[in-house]
Amino acid sequence: MKIPAPPRWRSKTSRYTLFGIFFGLLFPLLGSILALWERSIPVSLQAILELQKNSPLLWIIDTAPLFLGIFANIAGRRQDSLLDIQANLSALVEKQVDEMRQSNQVQTLLNMLLTIGLENLSLNEQLKQSLEIILSTPPLNALSKGGIFLADDDEPGVLKLFAHKNLSEPLLNTCALVPYGRCLCGKVASTGKLNFSSRIDHNHETHYEGMQPHGHYNIPITLENKILGVIVLYLEEGHQSNPREIAFLEVAASALAGIIQRKRVEKRIRLQGVALEAAENGVVITDANGIIRWVNPAFTELTGYALSEALGKSLNILKSGAHDSQYFDDMWKTITSGHSWHGELINRRKDGSFYTEEQTITPVRSKDGRIDHFVSIKQDITNRKEAEQEIARQKQFFQTLVENSPVAIVTLEFDHSIRSCNPAFEKLFGYDENEIIGRQLDDLIVDPDDRAEAVDYTKASLSGEIVRGIARRRRKDGQFVDVELFGAPVMVNGKQAASLAIYHDITELVHAQRKAEMAAQAKAEFLANMSHEIRTPLNAVIGMTSLLLDTSLNEEQRDYSETIRNSGDALLDVINGILDFSKMEAGKMMLEKQPFYLIQCVESAIDLLAPRAAEKGVEMAYILQEKIPNRLLGDVTRLRQVLVNLFGNAVKFTEKGEIVLTVSCKEIAVNHYELHFAVRDTGIGIPPDRMERLFRSFTQIDSSTTRKFGGTGLGLSISKGLTEMMGGAMWAESEGPGKGAAFHFTVQLDAALVTSQFYPTGKQVELSGRRILFVDDNATNRVILTRQTQGWGMLPTALASPKEALRILQSGETAFEAAVLDMQMPEMDGIQLAQEIRKIQALDPMVLIMLSSIGRHSIEIPEKLFTAILSKPIKPLGLYQALATAFGSRPAKAKQTQDLSIDKYLSIRNPLRILLAEDNPVNQKVALGILGKFGYRADIAANGLEVLQALERQTYDVILLDMQMPEMDGEEAAQHIMNELPPEKRPRLVAMTAHALEGDREHYLAIGMDDYISKPVRVDELQRALEESLPLSSGK
Amino acid sequence: MTIDISALEAYREIMGEEADAFIADIIKTYIQNGANLVQIITDSLASGDKTSFERAAHTLKSTSATVGAKELSAVAAELESLCKTEALSTLAPKVGQLAQEFSKAEAELQAHREELG
Missing domain, CATH: 3.40.50.2300 (Response regulator)
Structure with missing residues (x-):
């Protein structure tokens, strides 16, 4: 409310005065005009002045304006002062009414602030509303612009703007954080004193974009001399401060302080509450009588009692009966005397189950010092207890195991000293546990001779290795014991804590083993002796019989002698078989590693059996795959033995048809080959149910076989053993009785690098490009011949029928340079065929080679009919030499010197x-x-x-x-x-x-x-x- | 060449087809046996065992001649006769020479054996 300023001029006084003067002027003016009219003088200024000069009476009349003016002035003055008094009175009344109204508004505002403090609002919201209220106070509401800064406990010395109104964006950015001492707010925060400024002065340190002229109130919010924050209010420039305003603002600030403090306390309490709620441990608050007043969720989880169920009940609901009353009396005594109680309790859950808890009960005193509550914190240790019991159980278990173990066990410290030992250790070494604990293990039970080795073991086991070995140890009485020892680190949490040594007394075992070894040795020696003892006379029998057979004998004597000779050979075979078998059983079979020619090995094996096969009319043939290295490293004698055994069986069990060996190979490492041999026959075959008995020692497929064919049944099992020793395997296949059999075996051999013997592989200059004809009724032989000669670069044609061969030759379709003819063919034998061919080619005789089986030499072969005669089975080298010789250019002959100077006889x-x-x-x-x-x-x-x-x-x-x-x-x-x-x-x-x-x-x-x-x-x-x-x- | 190959090759005539294997076998046996003998000689030198020294030297002399290791055989023969009169300890340099000759012979024989296959 504006009080009017007193005017400089009293208006009524001047108005009255002017009126008096003007009215007074009328009299002289009127008198003059009348006088002139009387004299009939026209009215003019000059006439008036003339008149005036001439009539002294008029001069008196002329004073009238002065007097009238004075009177009017006086009257005006009076009137004016009356008006003044009236005005002053009404201003006073108005002012008093205004003050009363203002004070009422302030009170309302304060009430509103306090109400806000009680409302369930966030601090921010409360501050915002409070600011609104403060700013609505006249005359502060002119700009209605301000903010509230709060001090932050986390960041001391800095004010943070919390609530604001109508502050410009640049200002908000600049003043979001204000350090104490800076600008107006900061200064207030550091001094704690209210600041007023009517305009922007030097204290206003912060300037921002678009800043308008203004004044300030900066009011500190303090509580117990602590700055909680600062209120900033913007004023119109030139605003005049007054004490009432300031008082209001200070009250408002303290109301805000209350709000802020209350919020902070609330927050702390809420956090504490949350902490209690969230605690993993069960928390119970009881009153002084043990009646439950509060429990947390962990308590509910632990006991099964919800807060609502537990409230008002005694803690006795948890009693399990596991503790006597004395236990609880003691506990009660402790806590009622003001001390905390800590201990383990077995309690019962709501569902009746038991659990073990660790409990701490703390008495809480009220302000007057009386204990009015107990806070109990419970931790479920059932699992821990169970784990402890399990550990104890296991410990007991292991202890029992160690105590009763028949093997000696000793545990060692890192310095090799003994930590403990078991009764078996005491018994084995003759020491009492008490006398050895702490002593060096290796000093006690190790003979000085074995010390180095023993220390190595101990060190290794203490450095975390697992060691085992067989060693000799010494008893207390000086006797030696043979032990199998085992050392292992004892690890605890990944770190070695000690080590453990276990001794197993193997004295008996070693003794038994030595005995067994000696027995085996004796057996081996016996066998070796027997071999010598039996073979020597047997050799004499065989040798002398052979000599006897060379003398002149009659038919009967010859028959007997041959029987002796054959039986002797058979007996020698049996003995050799048994010796091989026992050698193999005893693991004494040794293989040599010498270079040999595979083809020689195969051919010598075939040569051995070929006569017998020929006698029975059974064809024998072999095919070597081309890639096979011709020279290998291995035990040729044993390999030949296996082949001879398989061929022997095949010949024995085949009455007609053929026996074919195929050899293939694959390189399984550099220069290291696996050779696969397969001997197929067309003999009696093997019944499927007898297959598995094949390779068993001393058995044949059935006893009738033994009677019919003889044999020890050792051959196959020896052969199988030999191939296994050579890194291979042996197996058999048969389609069944009467369908023949195939025996396979593999061996692994290295190739010998250097070949000093000529062997024709690959294209041969002498033979390459020449046409050759084969006539043989045996398909296998045709395949072998074709493949072999193709390898040399020849152009072979193989025919089964002699007649077909003759037809082709007669037709002259193909110019063959050579023909190889089999001797035995159903249509026409080799000699007849050769004679027919010679007839056709009388002028240009081709090379003719005959193939005949050994043992059939009795047939008369006309001279010069054949260029060469080769015996079956077909041997590549022989065939090559025959052909190469026939074609006239002798190949480099293989280095085969046979000096006849030595007298073989x-x-x-x-x-x-x-x-x-x-x-x-x-x-x-x-x-x-x-x-x-x-x-x-x-x-x-x-x-x-x-x-x-x-x-x-x-x-x-x-x-x-x-x-x-x-x-x-x-x-x-x-x-x-x-x-x-x-x-x-x-x-x-x-x-x-x-x-x-x-x-x-x-x-x-x-x-x-x-x-x-x-x-x-x-x-x-x-x-x-x-x-x-x-x-x-x-x-x- | 320390080795006179003809000594071994002489057997080729007699052994015929088996010559390669036979000679290889002889060489193999000789190398094993010879190494053993050289070891015995050095061991006996250290222990002062004259009897075994003499026998080993004798045997080495003989077998070395068989395989054509003439120089080795000569050194062994020298040692065989010297040890009868001299103290063993004075023979150490000769034994060193023997060991050297043996390694040479061994290498050559091994190579020859590999040639044979």
Whole structure:
């Protein structure tokens, strides 16, 4: 409400005065005019002035305006002062009414602020509404612009703008955060004093875009001298502050302080409540009598009682009866005396089940110091308890195991000292646990000789390795025990805590093993002896029978002798089989690794059986796949043995048809091959139900087979064992009885890199491009011949029918350069066919080669009919040589020197029993090799003693005696022999010395030796020495 | 060449087809046996065992001659006769020479054996 300013001029006074003056002027003016009219003088200014001068009476009249003016002024003044008084009075009344109204409004505003504080609103909303209310207060509502900043507990020294009204965007950005001390708000925050400014002055540090002139109130919001925030109000420039305004704003600020504080407390309480609600541990609040006043959800989860169910009940609802009353009395005593109680309780859930909890009860005192509540925090430890019990149970279990274990167990610390041991350990080593704990394990039970090895074991196990081994350990009484030891780290949480050693007494086992080994050794030795003992006389039987057969015998004698010879051979086979079998059983079978030609191996096996097959009229053939390396490394003797065995069976069980070997291979590693052999026959076959018995030792497919065909049943099982030793396998196939059988085996062999023997593979210059005709009724042979000659680059035609062959030759369709004819063919035999061919080609005779089976040589073959005659089975080398020779250009002949100077028949002319006394394996081999070429099989003695022992067992005709041998040298042995045996029973003694010295010969002859040869042994010298020897029986 | 191959090849005539295998076998045996003998000689040198020293030297002399290792055979022969009169310890350099000769012979023989297949 505006109070009017008093006017400078009192209006009534001036108006009255002017009126008085004007009215006064009328009198002189009127008097003059009347006077003039009277005198009939026209009215003019000059006339008036003239009149005035001439009439003194008029001068009095002229004073009238002055007096009238004065009177009017006085009257006006009076009137004016009356008006003033009236105006002042009404202003006063108005002012008082206004003040009363204002004070009422302030009160209303404060009430509104307090109401806002009580409303369930967010602090932000409350502040916003409060600001609105403050700004609506006149005269602050002119701009209605301001904000509330709050201090932040998280960021001390900074004000944050919380609520605002009508603040411009740039201002909001600039003043979102205001540090204490900066600009007006900051200054207020740091001083705590209200600030007023009527305009933008130097204190107003912050300027922003679009800032208008204005004034400020900055009011601190404080509580107990702490700044909670600042209220900023914008004023019209030039606003005048008054105490009433300030008082109002201060009250409003303290109301806001109340609101803010209340919110903060609320928040803290709410957080605490949330914390309690969310706690994993059960929380119960009871009153002083133990009546439940509050529980949290974890309590409900733990006990099954919901808050609503638990409220007002005694804590006794949880009692399980597991604790006596004394327990609870003690607890009660503790907590009522103001102390916390902590302990374990077994309680009962609502559903009756038990659980174990760990409980802490804390008494809560009221302000007067009385205990009025208890807070109990419960943690379910049932799982922990169960785990503890499980651990204890397991510990017990392991303890029992360790205590009762028959094996000795000891645990070690990191310094190799003993931590504990079990009774078995005490028993095994004879120590008492008490006397060894803490002592070094390796000092106690290890002999100094074994120490290094034992320490290695201990170290390894302590460094986390698992070790095992067989060792010797020492008992307390000094006795040794053989143990299998086992060391292992004991890991706890991934870290090694100790280590464990286990000893298993294997003294008995070792003893038994040694016995078994000795038994096996004895068995092997026995077998070796038997082999020698049986074979020696058997060889004599066979050899002598052979000699006998060469003498003139009558039919009956010859028959008997042949029976002896055949039985001897059969017996030798059986013995060899048994020996091989026992060797294999004992794991003593050794394979050699020597280079050999596969084709020689195969052919020699076939050669061995071919006569028997030919006798039965069974064809034998083989096909080698081209890629097979012709020279391999392996045990050719054993491989041949397997082949001979399979061929032998095939011949034995095949009455007609053919036996075909195919060999294929694949390279399974560089230079390492798996060869697959398959022997197929057209014999009696194998019934399916007998298949599995095939490879079992000592069985044949049935006992009738044994009766009919003979045999030990060892052959296949030995063969199978041999192929397995060679890295392969053996199996059989048969379509059934009467349908033949196929025996397969594989072996793994390395190829020998260097080939020094010529073998025709690939295209051959001599043969390439030549046409050749094969005539053979046997399909297998046709395939073999075709494939083989194609390989050499020839152009073969193979025919089954001789007549067809003749037709083609007669027609002259094809110019063949050679023909290979089988001897036995149904239509026409090879000789007839050849004769027919020769008739056709009388002028240009082609190369004709005949194939015949061994054993059929009795047939008369006309001379010069054939260029060459080859025996079956077809051998590639033979065929190649025959063809190449026939075509006139001799190929580089294979290095096959057969020096005939060696007398292969020496052993037949002069059969001798020879003992070779030579300790050195090299010289043994050389001597045996040469003797073998003469046809002799010598026995061996490695020293003089063995010579004497051999002589005790057997009679020898010649002893080749190395003079320098260990144990007993040749000279000494010779002395013994000469002393013990009369000259007629004495074998011929041939001294051998290396690098004969001058006079050696004379020396040895002088001491009674019969002959002398020097080493290295020379063939002619040896032959001479042997020729000069005679069998003892013939007399010396 | 330390090895006189003709010593071994002489057997080829007699052995005929089996010659390769036979010679290879002899070489194999010789290398095994020879290495063993050289070992015995060095061991006996250390232990002072004259008897085994002499016998091993003798045997090595003999077998080396068989395979044509002439120089090795000569060194072995020398050792065989020297050990009868001299203290073993004085023979150490000779034994070293022996071992060297043996490795040479071994290498050549091995190569020859591989040639044979």
